[in-house]
Amino acid sequence: MSKKVNMKKCVGGVVLSLVMTTAMGMSAMADEIPTIRFAHQDTASSEGMQVIVDTLDDYIASVADKYIVEQEVVAGDDLKTKIATDMASDNLPDIMWYWGAASDAGNMIDADLLITVDEFFEASEKLSRDSFKESLWDQITVNGKNYCLPVDNLESNWVVNTSILDELGIEMPTTYNELIAVSDQINEAGYIPIAMGCKGGNPGHWWVDSIYAQYEGSRDELLDISESWNIDTENFRKTLQVVSDLREANCLPQDTIANGDWGPYWALFTEGKALFSWSWAGGIAGIGDNFDWELCDMLKVDETDADVSNMSEPYCGAGLLINKKSFNDEAKRAAIVDFVEWYCSSEFQAVTFINDGVVPTLVDCDYDESQVDPIVQEVVSRNSTREGLITHMATIPNASVWADYQNGLDEFIAGTMTIDEYIEYVQDSLESNRE
Amino acid sequence: MKTALPAIGKSSRKRRETVLVMAFTLPSLVLFVMFMIVPIFGAMYLSLTKWSGAGAIKFIGIDNYTNLLHNRDFWISFKNSLILIALHLIFQLTLALFFSYLLYRTRPGMRFFRSVFFLPSVISATAIGVMFSLLFNADLGPINYTLHKIGLDSWALPWLSNKTTVLFVVSFIIIWQFIGYHVVIILAGMKAIPEEIIESAIIDGANTVVLFFRVVYPLIKDMLQVSIIFMVTGCLKAFDHSYVMTMGGPGVSSSFLAVFMYKQAYSRQKLGLGSAAGLVILLLAFICTRIINWIFYHKDEESVT
Secondary structure, eight states: OOOHHHHHHHHHHHHHHHHHHHHHHHHHHHHOOOEEEEEOOOOOHHHHHHHHHHHHHHHHHHHTTTTTTEEEOOOOTHHHHHHHHHHHTTTOSSSEEEESSHHHHHHHHHHHOOHHHHHHHHHHSOOOOGGGGGGGGGGGGEEEOOOOOOEEEEEEEEEEEHHHHHTOOOOOOOOOOHHHHHHHHHHHTTTTEEOOOEEEEHHHHHHHHHHEEEETHHHHHHHHHHHHOOOOOOOHHHHHHHHHHHTTTTSSSSSSTTTOHHHHHHHHTTTTOEEEEEEHHHHTOOOOOOEEEEOOOOOBTTTTTOGGGEOOOOEEEEEEEEBBHHHHHHHHHHHHHHHHHHHHHHHHHHHHHHOOOOEEEEESSOOOOSSOOHHHHHHHHHHTTTOOOOOOHHHOOOHHHHHHHHHHHHHHHHHOOOHHHHHHHHHHHHHHHHH | OOOOOHHHHHHHHHHHHHHHHHHHHHHHHHHHHHIIIIIHHHHHHHTTTEEESSSEEEEEEHHHHHHHTTTTTHHHHHHHHHHHHHHIIOOOHHHHHHHHHHHOOOOHHHHHHHHHHHHHHHHHHHHHHHHHHHOOOOOTTTHEEEHHHHHOOOOOOOOOHHHHHHHHHHHHHHHHHHHHHHHHHHHHHHHSOOOOHHHHHHHOOOHHHHIIIIHHHHHTTTHHHHHHHHHHHHHTOOHHHHHHHTTOOOOTTTOOOOHHHHHHIIOOOOOHHHHHHHHHHHHHHHHHHHHHHHHHHHHHHEEEH
């Protein structure tokens, strides 16, 4: 009898605790605040980036009573691997800082995983298409639509080490042929004419496009790639010939793979080993004063009529992408809109401009000019009236083709692939990926 | 007085033992099935599809495998992996045997040197890759600088941009990093040899070389087998050094099968093709392991007869 009573007590206790747990859970659910996942690549890799990361963390902490932001931080191109994995496992973050052209976001766009910026603007009271500089949308237009809110806006420039010019007693070359003419003298003195490398396509593809842009009609060819699926043009062949001639004349580092990617190639210039190079404004601001240097125009291709004094190579191919499924979730939408509005706000853009040289994408951005690095300021003002060139990165219509373009470019710039082989390699990729 | 245990006791003990064995093995078995077997079947399915990771999955039968057969980059990566295996067997195995025997015969400082040999194995492959990229940098690195200084200008090559040299540079680094790992395995085998056997061989007049080939080598064959299997399967999944130093380039000159697989799945966003490449690696690892086991078993059989 007592066993039965104990059993009853025991069952009663279990039921009671279950009811209480459920009730508590339901009450917690009623008060539950939404959680949004934000994937990006901002790490505290420098003093400036530390300020940016702190500002981001502060804002996330300040809204913690309204919504929670879980940051998923992966630096560099590895972010692409993370997003590819998330995408394949149907676990895409709610908001992503990501590359917005078809060459990177194409698969997400084709699979209808993202909202267009217009859908976002409909829900936003603070931002509209007119809030952003109009010129930025070209680099992130896919099939006539925009899916990426532009925030990663960079200005670049060429730089010349004038200490080397003084040491060698030579005039500054302004064209590639002039550079080839003095290449032996530069090499004999232990310097490299152009600090440029190519690993995983970087930064070589930017340089190649700065040559390609000088040929008349190249802009139209680039804009037409998604229609023509053709890379084998006379202009592109001439461009590759210039690269090949420069390599033959020892104008590039011997080892373009070891000196490829963003750090190593730039180290050649900042270590005072190279006459020319090219970089983003933030990188240029960090050259220091170990040697004399100055900003200069990109070198002109002799056989063209290009006005290089009116050309610049800006980049605004990355920004915020918003997961369609999350945006359509009523519980998350307000949080997503609020966070994206803040991330694109004048306040945060001023922080990224001052601390990392990322040029504001808003038409009206308030910042204290005295706090901006004077070199960054100079690069921005120098390029403000120039025509920005378009790149293959912005126009190649497919991630596979873009990967092959970069992969082959490593090989071509290293001198282990001929012009014909490279063009055939990319053209084959274009044709096999055309659907 | 001794009494025989009743039959029922034996069976109950056996049952208890079975339960105990199950209790210990079940968690690892569940994990193994969840994280090894299920993904393998998942990869098998994906390898028969065309999928970028987003959108609809399209079943395409064996097209990915046919694609691999006609893929120039796959065959170059395949060849590179075979070269890597050959270099490992020639250099890493020989050096690991040499160093482990050296440590085995030179007792003073053995523990210290064993740690020294093992040290590179515990350093991240990424750090090693970055370090050697700097060392082999033809324009800034100390290797070419030294070659120029001592008048060997023609030897100063663009190591990582040259199709001929890049594979050997990357392979050399992998071999160097993991010699110590195999030294430890082989040395463990040597230390398990009873001291009396070695002493009697020495009393019988065996010198160091004879001692190695006639006594030590036959007694460490099991450990060698393990070491060789680790070497070969490690080569088939070699990724980090190549990716960090050259991204498998220029082109695919220093790409191994795992680099090829990664690039297909992630850079080119062709998960089906990447999965097919992954299964080829798995199949090769299985075949290589069976061959190695067969060779060692076959030799044992021969020596017995």
